Amino acid sequence: MESVEVRLGAADHFTIDELIVTCISRQAKNGDLMAQGIATPLVVAGYILAKLTHAPDLIFGVATGGCITNSWAPLSISRAEEANLEKPLYIFGFDEVAGTLMFTLQPKEFFRPAQVDPRGNFNNVVLGDYYAPKLRLPGCGGIADVTNYSSHVYLYVPRHSRAVFVERLDFVSGVGVLEEERRGELSILSPGPRYLVTNLGTFDFEGGRMRLLSYHPGVSVERIQKKTGFPLAMAPDLHETPPPSAEEVRLLREEIDPLGIRELERLSGGRRRAKLREIIEREAEGF
Amino acid sequence: MSDKVVTLSEAVALVQPGDTIALGGMTLYRRPVAFVRELIRSGVKGLTLLALTAGYESDLLVGAGSVKRVRTCYFGLEVFGLAPMFTKKARDLEIVEETEVSLALGLRATLSGIGFQPARAWQGTDLLKVRPDVKTITCPYTGEQYVAFPAIKPDVAVIHVQESDHQGTAILKGNLALDREMALAAQRAIITTERLVEEVEGEIAIFGPRVDAVVLAPKGAYPTSCYPYYRLAGQEILDYVDACSGGDFEEYLAQFLDGKRGG
Numbered sequence: 001m002e003s004v005e006v007r008l009g010a011a012d013h014f015t016i017d018e019l020i021v022t023c024i025s026r027q028a029k030n031g032d033l034m035a036q037g038i039a040t041p042l043v044v045a046g047y048i049l050a051k052l053t054h055a056p057d058l059i060f061g062v063a064t065g066g067c068i069t070n071s072w073a074p075l076s077i078s079r080a081e082e083a084n085l086e087k088p089l090y091i092f093g094f095d096e097v098a099g100t101l102m103f104t105l106q107p108k109e110f111f112r113p114a115q116v117d118p119r120g121n122f123n124n125v126v127l128g129d130y131y132a133p134k135l136r137l138p139g140c141g142g143i144a145d146v147t148n149y150s151s152h153v154y155l156y157v158p159r160h161s162r163a164v165f166v167e168r169l170d171f172v173s174g175v176g177v178l179e180e181e182r183r184g185e186l187s188i189l190s191p192g193p194r195y196l197v198t199n200l201g202t203f204d205f206e207g208g209r210m211r212l213l214s215y216h217p218g219v220s221v222e223r224i225q226k227k228t229g230f231p232l233a234m235a236p237d238l239h240e241t242p243p244p245s246a247e248e249v250r251l252l253r254e255e256i257d258p259l260g261i262r263e264l265e266r267l268s269g270g271r272r273r274a275k276l277r278e279i280i281e282r283e284a285e286g287f
Numbered sequence: 288m289s290d291k292v293v294t295l296s297e298a299v300a301l302v303q304p305g306d307t308i309a310l311g312g313m314t315l316y317r318r319p320v321a322f323v324r325e326l327i328r329s330g331v332k333g334l335t336l337l338a339l340t341a342g343y344e345s346d347l348l349v350g351a352g353s354v355k356r357v358r359t360c361y362f363g364l365e366v367f368g369l370a371p372m373f374t375k376k377a378r379d380l381e382i383v384e385e386t387e388v389s390l391a392l393g394l395r396a397t398l399s400g401i402g403f404q405p406a407r408a409w410q411g412t413d414l415l416k417v418r419p420d421v422k423t424i425t426c427p428y429t430g431e432q433y434v435a436f437p438a439i440k441p442d443v444a445v446i447h448v449q450e451s452d453h454q455g456t457a458i459l460k461g462n463l464a465l466d467r468e469m470a471l472a473a474q475r476a477i478i479t480t481e482r483l484v485e486e487v488e489g490e491i492a493i494f495g496p497r498v499d500a501v502v503l504a505p506k507g508a509y510p511t512s513c514y515p516y517y518r519l520a521g522q523e524i525l526d527y528v529d530a531c532s533g534g535d536f537e538e539y540l541a542q543f544l545d546g547k548r549g550g
Contacts, residue, residue, distance in 0.1 A: 038365050039365040041366065064462075065316075066313065067461065077519070078520075081461065082514055094387055094390070095465060098388040099391055099392060102387075121411075125384065130413070133378065139362055140386060145407075175411040188410055264366060280521035
C-alpha cells in the first residue's frame with residue numbers, strides 16, 4: 001500500500017491512489033464510451049469503479065486488444081489483452097480509429113501529461129530542448145489529433161509538482177483552451193480539457209486559466225499553489241474533495257485491483273521495478 | 288498458386304539497407320520479434336523504423352544500431368516504462384514525429400494513390416514546427432483549415448499473425464493496429480506466423496496475393512503476446528529493462544541473438 005494514508009474519522013481510510021481513482025470514476029456518466037490508452041491503470045480502475053457503482057452501462061474502448069467492450073475484469077498486466085478480447089462489441093484497427101471512430105464516437109479519455117501550462121496545453125513528447133532533449137518521452141499517441149476536436153478531453157497527474165505545471169511548455173502536443181485571437185486561424189473544435197485530477201486536488205480550465213475546484217482531504221490550498229509553477233485561479237465554491245465511500249474502497253481493493261497495479265503510477269525507479277516484479281510473479285502464480 | 292514459404296533468413300534478405308520497414312502489432316502485443324532477431328543478425332543498417340507503436344522489438348533494433356530514423360506515435364514499454372535504448376539514443380536518432388492520424392492517413396493516402404489525406408489534427412501544437420514537410424490546406428467546401436498528411440510508403444512490412452496459408456492469406460485476432468494497411472501499402476510484405484495451414488479458418492485480414500514471403504515462426508512474437516496462444520511475458524520484459532538500467536544491453540542483446548533470451 002502507498003505510504004500516503006489519509007485518515008477520515010476513526011474507521012474510514014483510503015490511499016491517495018484510491019481518491020484519484022474515485023475522482024476519475026465520478027467523471028464517467030452512465031452510457032458513456034470511455035477510451036483507455038496504454039499504461040493507465042488508475043484510469044482503468046476509475047472506469048471500472050464507475051461501472052460497478054453509478055454507471056452500469058459504461059462502454060470501454062480499449063487500446064490493449066484493440067476493441068470496444070462492455071465487460072470488465074480485474075486489473076492485470078499479462079491478462080488484460082485476453083480479458084478485453086473475450087467478449088468484444090467491436091474490433092477496430094487504427095485506420096478506423098484515427099479516420100472514423102474517434103471523431104464520430106467522441107469517447108471520453110483521461111490523458112496523463114508530462115507538462116501542463118495554465119491554459120491546459122500539455123506535453124507528452126520531450127522535456128528540454130526538442131533537438132537536444134533532457135528526456136525524450138514515448139510520444140503523444142493520438143493526443144495532438146483528438147485535442148483538435150474532442151469535447152471530452154480529461155487529464156490526470158499522479159505526482160503534482162512544479163516540474164509538471166509550468167508557465168511555458170517545452171513542447172505542445174495537446175491543445176488546451178485556445179486564445180480567442182487564434183480561433184479564427186485554426187479550425188479547432190475542442191474547448192480544451194474539461195477536468196484535471198492530481199494527487200493534491202481537482203481542477204478545470206474555465207476561462208482559459210487552470211482553476212482549483214477542490215483540495216483533497218488533508219491538503220491545503222497554499223500547498224497546491226506552492227506545487228504549481230504559475231498562479232492558480234480559485235473556483236467560487238472551492239471545497240474539499242469528497243472522499244471515496246467505504247464501498248468504493250472495498251470494490252477497488254477486493255474486486256477491481258487486488259494486486260495494487262494502480263499504485264505503479266505513483267512509484268518510480270527501484271521501488272517501481274520491485275512492485276512490478278511482485279505483480280508479475282503473482283500473476284504467473286495464477287492470481 | 289506458388290508457395291511463398293521461406294526461411295527467416297530468406298525473408299530478411301528482402302530488407303535492403305536504408306529501407307523503411309513497417310513492423311506490425313501494437314506495443315507489447317503480437318510483435319515480429321523472431322524476425323527482428325534475424326534482421327539484427329543480418330547486419331542491415333540505416334533502417335527507417337515505421338510502427339503505429341514501437342515496443343520491445345523496436346528497442347532492440349535501435350539498441351543494436353540498425354535504425355537511423357524512427358516514425359511512430361509512441362515508443363515505450365507501456366507499464367514497464369520508457370523504452371531504454373530509444374530513450375538513451377534519442378539524440379542520435381532522426382525522430383519523425385507522428386500521431387495515430389498522421390500514420391493511419393499517411394498509409395491511406397498511399398493506398399488511395401494520392402499525395403495526402405486531410406484531417407482535423409495537429410493544429411495549435413508544435414508538431415507542425417518540427418515537421419516542416421507537413422502542410423496545411425484550406426477546405427474548398429467549408430473554408431476551414433486542415434492538415435494535409437503526406438503519403439507514407441513503406442518498403443517492407445513485417446506482420447506476425449496467428450495463422451497463415453502458404454500464400455500469405457492470413458487471419459489476425461485482436462490488436463489490428465495498422466497491420467492490414469501496412470501489408471497492402473508496402474512494396475514487399477512478409478508474414479511470420481504461429482501456424483502454417485492449408486486453408487485458414489476465421490476472418491481473413493491479410494490479402495495473400497500481395498504477400499511476398501511467409502515464414503513459420505512459432506512463438507515468433509515472444510516475449511510480446513500472441514493472443515490466444517500465449518500471453519505477454521512480463522518477466523522477460525522486466526529482465527530486459529533491468530539489464531538495460533544496469534548497463535548490460537550488449538550482454539542482453541548477445542543472449543537475444545543466441546536465442547537464449549526473448550524466445
